[in-house]
Amino acid sequence: MKFRIFDGQAFHEHGTSWTTEDGLLQQAHTFARHVAHHIARHKPGIAVALPPEKQLQHDFSSKPLIDPAAVPLADKVAFCTTTYGKIMASGKEFANAKVVLGEFSEVKVFASKHKLLSQHITGCRIVLMPLVKTSDGDTRYHYESFFKPGYEVTHVSDEKIQQIAAMALRIKDAKKISPGTYEAVLHPYVSGVLAHESFGHGMEADTIYKERAMAKEYLGKRIASSSVSIVENPAIEGKHGGYFFDDEGQLATPTYLVKAGIVGSPITDLSSAARMHLQRTANGRCESFDHKSYARMSTIYFEAGSGSKDAMIASIKDGYFLYNTGGGMEDPKGWGVQIQGILAERIKNGKLTGELFYEVGMTGFLPSILGSIAGISKEFLVEGVGSCGKGHKEWVRVADGGPYLHVKQVELS
Amino acid sequence: MTTIPPLFYPTLEIARSLLARAREEKKAADWKLAHEHTHRWNVYYTKGAELEDVLQSERHDLTATAYVKQGKSGKRLMGESSFPILSNNENAIRQQIQDALFACTLTDKEDFDIPDDSFANAPAIELADPEIIAAASDGKGENGVHTLLAELGERFSGEFKKYGGVKLNGMEIHASITERRVLNSKGVDVHQKATEIYIETVITAVDGKRESEFFPAMTVSRLSDVDVTAFVKKYVTFAKDVLSSSPPCLFTGAVVLSEDAIPDFFAPRIDDAPLTAHTFGSTHYMGLARYEKGKQVIPGKVQGDKITLVNDPLVPLNPASQRFDRDGIAARRQVLIDKGIFVGFVASKRFADYLKIQPSGPLGVIELGAGSKTVKELYQQPCIEIVSFSSFVPNSLSGDFAAEIRLGYLHKDGQKLPFKGGMVSGNVFEAFANVYFSEETITIPDYSGPKAVRFEKLTVSGRE
Numbered sequence: 086m087k088f089r090i091f092d093g094q095a096f097h098e099h100g101t102s103w104t105t106e107d108g109l110l111q112q113a114h115t116f117a118r119h120v121a122h123h124i125a126r127h128k129p130g131i132a133v134a135l136p137p138e139k140q141l142q143h144d145f146s147s148k149p150l151i152d153p154a155a156v157p158l159a160d161k162v163a164f165c166t167t168t169y170g171k172i173m174a175s176g177k178e179f180a181n182a183k184v185v186l187g188e189f190s191e192v193k194v195f196a197s198k199h200k201l202l203s204q205h206i207t208g209c210r211i212v213l214m215p216l217v218k219t220s221d222g223d224t225r226y227h228y229e230s231f232f233k234p235g236y237e238v239t240h241v242s243d244e245k246i247q248q249i250a251a252m253a254l255r256i257k258d259a260k261k262i263s264p265g266t267y268e269a270v271l272h273p274y275v276s277g278v279l280a281h282e283s284f285g286h287g288m289e290a291d292t293i294y295k296e297r298a299m300a301k302e303y304l305g306k307r308i309a310s311s312s313v314s315i316v317e318n319p320a321i322e323g324k325h326g327g328y329f330f331d332d333e334g335q336l337a338t339p340t341y342l343v344k345a346g347i348v349g350s351p352i353t354d355l356s357s358a359a360r361m362h363l364q365r366t367a368n369g370r371c372e373s374f375d376h377k378s379y380a381r382m383s384t385i386y387f388e389a390g391s392g393s394k395d396a397m398i399a400s401i402k403d404g405y406f407l408y409n410t411g412g413g414m415e416d417p418k419g420w421g422v423q424i425q426g427i428l429a430e431r432i433k434n435g436k437l438t439g440e441l442f443y444e445v446g447m448t449g450f451l452p453s454i455l456g457s458i459a460g461i462s463k464e465f466l467v468e469g470v471g472s473c474g475k476g477h478k479e480w481v482r483v484a485d486g487g488p489y490l491h492v493k494q495v496e497l498s
Numbered sequence: 499m500t501t502i503p504p505l506f507y508p509t510l511e512i513a514r515s516l517l518a519r520a521r522e523e524k525k526a527a528d529w530k531l532a533h534e535h536t537h538r539w540n541v542y543y544t545k546g547a548e549l550e551d552v553l554q555s556e557r558h559d560l561t562a563t564a565y566v567k568q569g570k571s572g573k574r575l576m577g578e579s580s581f582p583i584l585s586n587n588e589n590a591i592r593q594q595i596q597d598a599l600f601a602c603t604l605t606d607k608e609d610f611d612i613p614d615d616s617f618a619n620a621p622a623i624e625l626a627d628p629e630i631i632a633a634a635s636d637g638k639g640e641n642g643v644h645t646l647l648a649e650l651g652e653r654f655s656g657e658f659k660k661y662g663g664v665k666l667n668g669m670e671i672h673a674s675i676t677e678r679r680v681l682n683s684k685g686v687d688v689h690q691k692a693t694e695i696y697i698e699t700v701i702t703a704v705d706g707k708r709e710s711e712f713f714p715a716m717t718v719s720r721l722s723d724v725d726v727t728a729f730v731k732k733y734v735t736f737a738k739d740v741l742s743s744s745p746p747c748l749f750t751g752a753v754v755l756s757e758d759a760i761p762d763f764f765a766p767r768i769d770d771a772p773l774t775a776h777t778f779g780s781t782h783y784m785g786l787a788r789y790e791k792g793k794q795v796i797p798g799k800v801q802g803d804k805i806t807l808v809n810d811p812l813v814p815l816n817p818a819s820q821r822f823d824r825d826g827i828a829a830r831r832q833v834l835i836d837k838g839i840f841v842g843f844v845a846s847k848r849f850a851d852y853l854k855i856q857p858s859g860p861l862g863v864i865e866l867g868a869g870s871k872t873v874k875e876l877y878q879q880p881c882i883e884i885v886s887f888s889s890f891v892p893n894s895l896s897g898d899f900a901a902e903i904r905l906g907y908l909h910k911d912g913q914k915l916p917f918k919g920g921m922v923s924g925n926v927f928e929a930f931a932n933v934y935f936s937e938e939t940i941t942i943p944d945y946s947g948p949k950a951v952r953f954e955k956l957t958v959s960g961r962e
Contacts, residue, residue, distance in 0.1 A: 087555075094548075100538075100555030104585065116554075123552065123644075130548050158597075162604040181784050216786060216895075221797075224786045224895040261898070264748060264923065264959035295545050295668040295700050297711060356550055375538050375555035414889035414902065418702075418711040421919055423888050423902035444893055446900025446921045448959065476698065476713065477767050477889075498900055498921040498959035 087374040088113055090120050094130045096356065097123065100375035133359045138199040141336075145204040145329035149235020153188040153209050156236045161186055164239050168246060172215045175250040178257060180224060185212040186239070195334040204329040208482075209238040210470045213246065215253035225443060227253040227409070227428070230469040232325040232484065252408075252428075259443035262429060264498035268404035270397045270491055273386075273466040275407045275427065275447075277485030280315050280385045281473070283422045283451045286415030288317075288342045289368075289380040289475075290357035298417035303348040309455040312390055315343040317352055319367050319383035325470045326384035326484040333369035333378055340366045342385075343455075354380040372479050379475055386487035390461025397460050397491040399435040405497065406430045406437055407447070420451040429497065449496040460491030509586040513562050514681070516592055520564070521683055525599050527576075528565040528612045530682040532824060533558065536674055537634060539643040543669040547655040552644060564595060565612060566602035574609040577602025610851035613825055615685035617847070617857065620821040620828045624814045625692035627720040630673055646721065647671045654699065657730040664734050667711075668700035673721075686826035693719055694817050697729075703737035710918075712737035712886075712905070714758070717943050719815040732757075736885065739916040740905055746882075746920035746960035749908070753922060753956040754876050757885035760951065765818075765864045765944035766890050772897035772926040773807060774864060777834045779845025783852050786895060788927070789840040796838060801932040802954065803869040804838035810946065811862025818944045823860035830859050837867075866947030869935025876936055876952040880910040884922060897926035903958070920960040929953045 086109060088099045099116040103109055165184045172182040188209045195202045214228035229249050231238050271279065286292065287300040318339035319328050330336050333355045341349040353361075354369035357380050370381040398406060411426020427445040431438045467486035474480050510533055517529035535558050542551040559582065566577040579601035581594050633642035651671055658666040674694050681687040698715040714733045718724055755763055764771055770778075776795070781787040789795050795805065811820045811829035821829055825847050834842045843855055850857035877883065884906040892899035900923035908915045932955060935948035 096551045098551065098553040098555075100553070100557065102557040102559075119554075127549070131546075158601055159604055180786055218785075222788045223897070224788070225893075226895065261923070261925075264921070264957060291544075296665070296702055296709070297667065297700055297713075356544075360544070375536070375553075375557050377540065377542060377551050377553055411893070412891065414891075416888055416902070416904075418709070419918065421888070421902065423921070425889075425891055425900050426893065444896065444898030444900060444923075446902070446923055446959075448902050448919065448921045476715070496921075496959060498923045498957070 088116050090117070091135060092120065092124050093132055098377065102374075135355065135359050136365055138197070140199050142201045145202070147205060147207045147234045149207050149209075149233070149237070151236035153207060153236045154190070168213065171243065171246050172213065172250045175247055176254055178217050178254055179215050179250070180218045181216045183212065183214040183216070185210070193332070195330060195332075197334055200334045202330050202334055206328060207234050208325065209233055209236055210325065211238055211241065212470070213249050215250050217253050217257045219257050225253070225256050225259070227256050229409075232468070232470050234323050255439075255441055256428065256443055259428070259441035262442040262445045262497055266494050266496050268401050268493055269495050269497070270394065270401065270404070270406045270432070270489055272406070272408050273486040273488060274409050274469070275424070276387055276487045276490045277385065277467070278410050278413050278424050279422065279454070280387055280487060281382060281483065281485040282413030282415050282424060283420070284315055284342065284455070285317060285382045285385045287417035287420055287451075288351045289382075289417075290351040290353040290361055290363055291380045292417050293351055294357050294361050299420040300348065300351070300417065303452070304351070306348055307346050308343060308348050308452055309346045309458055311345040312461055313343055313346050313455060313458055314341060314388040315385065316340070316388055317342055317366075317368070317382055317385045321384050321467065324384045324467055324484040325482050326382070328383065331367040331369045332371045335365050335367040335369060337367040337383075352380050352382065354378050370481050372481060376479060379479060381475065381481050382473060382483055384467060384484040386467055386485060387461060387490065389463050389465040389488045392460040392462045392491065394462050394464055394489040397462065397489060398432055398437060400491070401432045402434060404432045405442070406432055407445070422447055422449045422451050422454060427497075446498050447495055448498065454492060454495060457493040458490055459493050462489035464489060509583060510560060512586060512588050513560070513583055513591050516588070516595055517562060517564065518683065520595055520599065526564045527567040528683040530563040530612060530680065530825065532561045533679045535677045538672065538674045539647060540670065540672040541644060541647045541651060543651060545667050547651070547666055547669065554644070562595070562598070564598040564602055566599060567609065568603065570606055575606045576609045577605045578607060579605065607848070608852055610848045612682055612684060613686055613827055613847045613857065615687075618686040618688050618822065618826045618828055620688045620690070621812060623812050623819060623821060625690055625719060625819060625821070626675065627693040627695070627815070629721050630675060630693045630695070634675060643673050647673055650721065650724065650726075653726045654697075654730065657726050658701070658734070661730070661734045663704055664737055665702045665704060666699060667702045670696070670698045672696040680822060680824065680826040682826060688822045688826045690821040692817075695719070695721055695724065697724065699733070701733055701737040703734075703741040705741055708741060710737060710741040712740060717817050719817050723815070736905055740918050743905065743916040743918040746903070746906065746908070746917040746958055748960045749882055749958040750955065752878070752881035752952055752954050753958065754881050754883045754950055754952045756883055756950045759884045759887055759890070760947075760949070761942060761945040762887050762890040763951070764866055764947070766892065769891055770894040771864070772892050772894050773805070774834070774844070774861070775894040777840065777842065777844050779843045779849030779853050779855070782843065783849050791840055793840060794838050795835055795840050796927055796930045798931060800838060800930070802934045805835050805930060806833070806837055806867030807835040808833050808865035808867075809844060809858065809861055810865050811860050813863045813941065813946065816863055816941075816943055818863045820860040820862060827857045827859045829862065832858055863941070863944060863946050866935065866945070868937050868939050869948055871934050871936060873936045873938050873950045876934055876950045877909055879912070880908070881952070882958055883907045883909060892926060899924060899926065906958075920958050922956055922958045924956045929956060
């Protein structure tokens, strides 16, 4: 439970794991007394007006195809054991494997002068991670994760499991890449991280307000060709980053961060929207009741285009196909790109060669990379689970993905 | 401190009583309760040192674990199931225990024993700042700690104003008191109280229309350990150096880590450091470790200094220190790697039983042995110095890394030229085949050891 008071300049928040009515009332009175004490003792700062709100009352709920609560625990354990067995049986080279099945049931109630909202969000995720030993004793792995609102997430085909296992075996012999600038095709797993880490963080309004983001210089200006659009969308159904309203009671709707190549509106929390006189978007999120809300992403992706993955690969004489990443880090002020843990495959004369490169890093200047996007596929994938921090803290669940991107120049090392 | 009756202490007793009954009735072999009680006070400043948010919170996290010994196919196995206790409703807790006991029958870990009280003689190290504790409980109520933090915020704000060409565009100051208790059915009952202060600042350096930023953070246990003057001086210099930096050129050769890059490399915040991860009992049990006890951790011929790595959770008033691990095993200082030879495991009781070794207790401050050269000698030119990574997240198993450089310097022809960007890439275990550590050492949260480390051959990507 979190109480929140706005004093005309700043927010005051009080979080507690207390859950009885008497205890909450007592805490509310104590909190109000402390806020009054604070206001009386501190000199006034810059007055801030919160944006107006409409009266609203609504209850929301996820719609899992299979309610995870209705599935016996024994079945869940059996799924993990069986899947582990399938991976380990697919090759003697596997040192081990990890199969994770997780589920959450999140109930949030938001009450303010204007709103009374509730949401019940369910989610199930699986992570499949085969581990292999290289000839010189290193341990390497490949992993993929999947997310659905319900237990239907376990409907992963044997073919997919075999693909993941086969990729781990190929990684066993992967090499280190020679640093350089290359032409590349980015899998949706990589294009999603590019959208999230490199672009999305720079469009967080609280970051922009603190003069931490170069995006401020680009608002309303062209950054890419008219075929490029980037959407931040908590309302996209059934994704790991989704919700019906944010932690400040704003109903979820999509926001175009880039529309037809032009940089659009930042995503906001209540404080940054008020201070910058911006449209509220449903991105005021906190890690938990004992953390502050910030402007945060949910599910972000490039919009699909008209190209195809195969045609992109066929068009490249010498380059790389980037499969997957271990994550990235934001640099909103410099708009630098840092994505690490990439698995890459060499493309030669329009064909994938089978030559793999492990733990590749991608760096560069984001506007240059966005400006060198030469193709966007119609194939579109937002899959899996992610966790996003602001800096190195304030973790929230997110998702990303999108189409395959053909990028003329990326720096890989 | 809050005057609210401590809900979770009676709840803990209800859970303890119900778990004990399950054990008496032979439904559970053993049980464990872990309780964490955290008070948090945070202040947030936005642009212009304007107060944006004041937060205070109190949270309890009570987690129970049930253990069931069982036999399957002639093998002795251990079932283990943990669950959070969210209410003081006795019937609800009873049902959770029933569910956990059933879950135990579905898990088939190799058998192990939870620790008894002979493992739990936790050393009395100081972990809590008396100033924070006093402010939280001296009758000033919640505002007591907030007042301390506001005063600290004013000191930072005032110190930044002494410098031209920089702006303080944001600051967060957090303080917390966390009490942890672990007790189990074999007599373990250990407790610790620790404080932590976290400071994060957004520093913007300005020169006409050009701007750059540095975004440093620090964590300490004691308010008096916050050296405002030194912090501001160091990071204002870094912010200004970023402003005057250029992108790097492609470089292969000697790379020196110093300043913030050192703890990021040896005690990274997001994942385990590769050097340490292969000392874990769990890594060995799963067949994923590259180290063998009594053998060199770096294969082949090693030039330069040999690694000595110590786990020390007993450094007083260091946020990485702890009195006991999550099972209640007492903390102890332990050599993990001695002059390049793997000698000690970091292992919980479970993995210690499997490997037939002693449990290590918790991971604490990572202490790296000092080296043979002075800091000055390590900067033999040409070399690249990295003082800060954007984020250093190595692959903890393979040791591969590719990390963007937030600020570095090219030392060449008697000059020290700042650069930002590019990636340093390589493999931790290959890099340690030719490394030198400085004689001079530092002790900071998470890390104690050489002030500078020189790898003789790494690659930094950049313009060709």
